[in-house]
Amino acid sequence: MRFIFKTNYGQDINLAKHGGHIFWYSGLMALLLAAPWVFPEYWLAQLTFVLIYSVAGLGLMLLAGFTGLFSLGHAAFLGVGAYTQAVMTNAGVPFPIALVCAAGLSAAVGFVVGLPALRVKGIYLGIATLSFGFIVEEVLARWESVTGGNAGIHIKKPDIFGWVLETGDQFYFLCLVITVLATLGILNLLRSPTGRAFVAIRDSEISAQSMGIHLAYYKTLSFALSAGLAGIAGALYAHKLQFISPDQFNILQSIDLLLMIVVGGVGSVHGAFLGAIFLITMPQAIALFKDYLPAAVGQAPGLQGLIYGLVLIAFVLFEPMGLYGRWLKIRTYLQMFPFYRKGMFKRQKSFQKSDRLK
Amino acid sequence: MMDDLLLSAKNLSVRFGGVLAVNNVSFDVKQGEVFTLIGPNGAGKTTVFNLISRIYTPTTGEITYLGPQGMIKLTDQPPQNVASLGIARTFQNIELFEHASVLHNLLIGRHTHRTTSLWQDIFFTAAVRETELKAREKAEEVIDFLGLQHHRDSFVAGLPYGVRKVVEMARALCTEPKLLLLDEPSSGLNVEETDDMAFWIQDIKNELGITVLMVEHDMSLVSKVSDRVLAMNQGEMLAMGTPREVQSDPGVIEAYLGSVDDVSSLRRSTAVQGTSAEAA
Numbered sequence: 009m010r011f012i013f014k015t016n017y018g019q020d021i022n023l024a025k026h027g028g029h030i031f032w033y034s035g036l037m038a039l040l041l042a043a044p045w046v047f048p049e050y051w052l053a054q055l056t057f058v059l060i061y062s063v064a065g066l067g068l069m070l071l072a073g074f075t076g077l078f079s080l081g082h083a084a085f086l087g088v089g090a091y092t093q094a095v096m097t098n099a100g101v102p103f104p105i106a107l108v109c110a111a112g113l114s115a116a117v118g119f120v121v122g123l124p125a126l127r128v129k130g131i132y133l134g135i136a137t138l139s140f141g142f143i144v145e146e147v148l149a150r151w152e153s154v155t156g157g158n159a160g161i162h163i164k165k166p167d168i169f170g171w172v173l174e175t176g177d178q179f180y181f182l183c184l185v186i187t188v189l190a191t192l193g194i195l196n197l198l199r200s201p202t203g204r205a206f207v208a209i210r211d212s213e214i215s216a217q218s219m220g221i222h223l224a225y226y227k228t229l230s231f232a233l234s235a236g237l238a239g240i241a242g243a244l245y246a247h248k249l250q251f252i253s254p255d256q257f258n259i260l261q262s263i264d265l266l267l268m269i270v271v272g273g274v275g276s277v278h279g280a281f282l283g284a285i286f287l288i289t290m291p292q293a294i295a296l297f298k299d300y301l302p303a304a305v306g307q308a309p310g311l312q313g314l315i316y317g318l319v320l321i322a323f324v325l326f327e328p329m330g331l332y333g334r335w336l337k338i339r340t341y342l343q344m345f346p347f348y349r350k351g352m353f354k355r356q357k358s359f360q361k362s363d364r365l366k
Numbered sequence: 367m368m369d370d371l372l373l374s375a376k377n378l379s380v381r382f383g384g385v386l387a388v389n390n391v392s393f394d395v396k397q398g399e400v401f402t403l404i405g406p407n408g409a410g411k412t413t414v415f416n417l418i419s420r421i422y423t424p425t426t427g428e429i430t431y432l433g434p435q436g437m438i439k440l441t442d443q444p445p446q447n448v449a450s451l452g453i454a455r456t457f458q459n460i461e462l463f464e465h466a467s468v469l470h471n472l473l474i475g476r477h478t479h480r481t482t483s484l485w486q487d488i489f490f491t492a493a494v495r496e497t498e499l500k501a502r503e504k505a506e507e508v509i510d511f512l513g514l515q516h517h518r519d520s521f522v523a524g525l526p527y528g529v530r531k532v533v534e535m536a537r538a539l540c541t542e543p544k545l546l547l548l549d550e551p552s553s554g555l556n557v558e559e560t561d562d563m564a565f566w567i568q569d570i571k572n573e574l575g576i577t578v579l580m581v582e583h584d585m586s587l588v589s590k591v592s593d594r595v596l597a598m599n600q601g602e603m604l605a606m607g608t609p610r611e612v613q614s615d616p617g618v619i620e621a622y623l624g625s626v627d628d629v630s631s632l633r634r635s636t637a638v639q640g641t642s643a644e645a646a
Contacts, residue, residue: 017502020469021495193488200487200494201473201480208463208474215461218419219541220449220478229484275465 010343023195040184044177052180053248054292058284059183060244063190065268065280067237070194072266073275074203075230076210077125080134081141082265085235087148087257089114089242091155094163094252103166103173107186110243111236117144118235122228141262148254160253163246183244190237194277197233206230267316271323273330282331290316329353371432372397372545372577373418373440378427380413387413389601390427395545397432400571400578402588404612405598406621411581412458413601415547418579419455420445431545450478452544456534456551458581464523468514468533471522472505475540479504508539511574512566528559535566539574546570548580552587560587567591585613597621 012019012026024030044052064086072078089110096106124136148155155161166173166182173179197203205226208216217223246252264287272283294315298306305311327334333353341348373395380388388410395401403411416422418429420443429440433451443451454475463471479501482494509515512532517525522533531551538546551567552560564587570576571591582588588595589609597604597618605615612618 017499017506018495020502021498196490197488200490200498201477201482202484202487204470204474205477207466207470208477211463211465212461214421215457215463216474217445218421218449218455219474219537220446221474222446 021199023192023199037188044180049176053176054288056176056180056183056248058281058288059180059187060241060248061265061268061284061287062281063187063244064238064241064265065272065284066190066194066277067234067241068265069269069272069274069277069280070197070206070237071230071234072269073279074198074210075206075227077122077227077230078130078134078266079121079137079231079234079262080259080266081121081137081139081144081262082234082238083257083259083261084141084144085114085118085238086242086245086261086265087144087254088117088235089239090246090252090257091148091161091242092239093243093246094161095154097164097166097247098161102170103168107240107243111239114239114242115232115236118238119228119232121235122231125227125231126224138259138262141257141259145254145258148257155254158254160251162251166247179247183248186240186244190240191277198277202226202229267320269330270320271330273332274328276330276332278335279330279332282335286331290319370397371395373432373579374430375414375417376427376430378414378417378424378429380410380417380422381425387601388417388424391598391601391603392427393596393603393606395577395579397544397577398571398575399593400567400580400591402592402595402609403579403581403598404583404585404588404595404618405604408600409598409621410601411598412549414598415455415549415579415581417441418448418547419453420448449541449543452542453547454538454541454543454545455547456531456538456549458549458553460527460530460534462522462530462534462537465521467519467521468517468525468536469502469505469509469519471533471537472508472540473501475537476501476504478541504542505540508536511539511569512536527554528556531555531559531563532566539570539576543576545577545579548578548582550581550583552582552584560584563587564590585609589613 010026010028014020019025024033039046040055043055047055064082067085068079068082092110092113093106096109097103101109121137121140125133128136149158151157166179173182198206205216205221208219208221209223209226209230213223242257249256268283268287269279270283271286272281273279291312294312298311300306323330329336337353340352371394375394376392378388378391379386391410391414393401403414405411413422417424418440420440424441430437431440431451431453432438438451440448440451463474466474479497481497482491486494509518512535514529514532514536517529517533522530525533531554535546535548535551538548548567551563555563567578567580568591571578578591580592592609594607595609595612596606597612597615599617599621604617604621605612607615
């Protein structure tokens, strides 16, 4: 059991709360920096995807987990970012400028989509964002002069002012730097007044308003930031795949993103990463597992969808706080051994309020 | 007397469809007093609160308020500006940020005092750290004032009802208000907690110099802390005056207990019967 002796208020503000944080996160960072020499090429590519999805997950987590606004069309922001990056890179714009444009355009679209969020909540917002997702997919498929339509579009290697990133290792480091920056940005935001305003809106709009929080401003801001991060992830995604087509940004992708944060743990930054690891490793695990199943089951189409569905239902039923919630429980168990009680994480149910269509 | 006026409601009326929730209500709140609204359920007390905190807009009438830049028309202000004008409120059914710690809730109360921009927040510059430390100091003052030290890091979702009531008041105090609106501060509290609440309301008035406007049903609390009381019924004003005056007002007695004829047989003291008969 660790007791933190607090002697000044700064300790509650710092990102690393104690020596353990510094030790473990430094270790993680060292592992990630050494990854190109430790992991074989295939797994490094998977790790790159984990980082890319983490960035998108951070964005969606900010929106759904911390502001309480759901988006069923988040793949559309990914698509806007990816296509902006593809078109600009192919036109010869250097990577950093294209990336800023991809994030900016995506954020601008997010701002527009955020406007209905000022009026509708819960499931209705889900429907509004869902239909927005379909619109974007359709635009990407029909606007052939720019996007190349359903035939898709190839994208050149990232070019940072003349320094072209040819290898997977180099691109991995690029993704790592962007992911670390995005994570620090989100963590900073969450410990500042802006992040607290988001949390306030999530838990009670009416009292957030009477605390002086401008609901319209913060809701659209949350949408814009979330979409901006999805745009950055989309840009990296386009470079990683080197070929994009509209069907990569359809409703299944949106559901994957939502699945990712729910499985990871809604309302925690860790959840975005754990969810991304789940989302990337799961298909591999299913592929490995398939060989041991009878052919009638193992080769059946839709096996992955079935397993994803079962996993999602299991999480919602048994571990609503996701993988991160499970980790918290394990950690508490180890810290308090042997005094851990089963009900420690049970919250009393509140019967005072209706569910407010959350 | 006019120069110490803090808030003034003139001829307020609100109509929801066919229901006239508040009908032609006028009252003044002076600086440094505890002003209480009483009345049976559905009298329109909370609606008056919601008018002041701009959740509703009055159908007719207006509210003026002494803001930082002199007298302003409160009814023209958008709802999110009310807090920065120095009006903080609590809610009847507790509207805390449940999945956050008590400290986090109090820091949200400091929102109107934020000075940093979004980009400063994202990079967490030295200026942000400085304002965060200041906000924390203010929050700690409120924690000391209301004795919430033990609950500082607990999640609101795990706190008992009585403590939540106090946390909500603490959050309102964190905004450094000039006028504090308390919607039934003692509802759901036991006798001891209600006594504590009475002390705190007196301290808020005397030590912090904050004007308090509250809705309350517990008449012992009302008569202990209030300077003036306004009784309402069915959206209309019944009586206004000191707690004692209002309690003995025949119209108020009728609103609470029914008409005098109904209850006269229940009275034991003949003296009271005499005054009731006059009212009838």
